[in-house]
Amino acid sequence: MLWLHLGMPKTGTTALQGYVRKNTAQLADVGLRYLESGRRRLEGSGRLAISHNIIAFHINQTNQPVDPFRELMAVEYDKHRDQNCLVSSEMFYSCDLPRLAQVFAEVPSRELRITFYCRRYSDFFEADYKQRAKNGRLSGGASDFIRNRLASIKAQPEGLSFSSKVAQIRQAFPGVTVVPMLYERSEMVRGHVVEDFMSRIEVPLPGGVSVDRPSNPSQSRAASEAFGIVTRAIGRKESRRLRRRVSDDPVMVRRNDVLEPDERAWLDEYLANEDIAFQQEFFPDRPQLFSPVELSPEDQKFRRDTAEEYEALQKASEIVFRMALNG
Numbered sequence: 192m193l194w195l196h197l198g199m200p201k202t203g204t205t206a207l208q209g210y211v212r213k214n215t216a217q218l219a220d221v222g223l224r225y226l227e228s229g230r231r232r233l234e235g236s237g238r239l240a241i242s243h244n245i246i247a248f249h250i251n252q253t254n255q256p257v258d259p260f261r262e263l264m265a266v267e268y269d270k271h272r273d274q275n276c277l278v279s280s281e282m283f284y285s286c287d288l289p290r291l292a293q294v295f296a297e298v299p300s301r302e303l304r305i306t307f308y309c310r311r312y313s314d315f316f317e318a319d320y321k322q323r324a325k326n327g328r329l330s331g332g333a334s335d336f337i338r339n340r341l342a343s344i345k346a347q348p349e350g351l352s353f354s355s356k357v358a359q360i361r362q363a364f365p366g367v368t369v370v371p372m373l374y375e376r377s378e379m380v381r382g383h384v385v386e387d388f389m390s391r392i393e394v395p396l397p398g399g400v401s402v403d404r405p406s407n408p409s410q411s412r413a414a415s416e417a418f419g420i421v422t423r424a425i426g427r428k429e430s431r432r433l434r435r436r437v438s439d440d441p442v443m444v445r446r447n448d449v450l451e452p453d454e455r456a457w458l459d460e461y462l463a464n465e466d467i468a469f470q471q472e473f474f475p476d477r478p479q480l481f482s483p484v485e486l487s488p489e490d491q492k493f494r495r496d497t498a499e500e501y502e503a504l505q506k507a508s509e510i511v512f513r514m515a516l517n518g
Contacts, residue, residue, distance in 0.1 A: 193277075198284050207279065226277065228268075229246040307372070313459050
């Protein structure tokens, strides 16, 4: 069986890839093969395999044929087809699926499972915004960007609809079995994506191998925007290095500070209505796809364009600039 993990960005894909790469030998003993095809560059098979998969980069950035990847994938899978085999990249979720399907053309559809985690629409929107912000990829003011993005989603909801994604997968991979999973930490096995994923594909965790559980607080919108300013000045590589440093100032850590409560409620309801068929097919026992959001009293009062939010951005910027000056 081959599990093709499309990822969906912001659903713990990097943590999963890091774990399976780090524990490749131990996982092989319990029946999981993390395929190296696409994790080694074509011109240098002797190099150590990387955690993620470069096939998506090849598809997104070139028009060159995928034949070399298809040949390598076919040979490696045939050698390990008695195990659960895994291929993973969050970039697969948005890449050209018909071209991706060509890479797996030699794998019988009955032996292929395509999976991805589904994250609550508003949570994904917030995580995506912060990623763009800290990488310096926002144009205009925050509120203008957010309102324009929401208007775009209203006009073309298929961009974030899971029903649309499944339809695209089935068109590109006829006869394949699609196995979506929900990115709800409170419902995951021990609240962790690695343990949850392994449980879903029925691979036991190797004895004596622990799952890293680093504290991963959500960076605030103010911090993300401040890092974005620095990123445009010093480049993404240096900015990423700065972001690894921990600041214990409360202004740097916060959730639910991108969408205002009415925007969050609208987005979740609007896209949930688009995905009724998806829910009924894959999660028929759930009253709704995602459990209700319970905002704190402070979060319910959140508004972006206020004196308090401008002050938070100023303070976060001062903290980030000091970090950059101190090296």
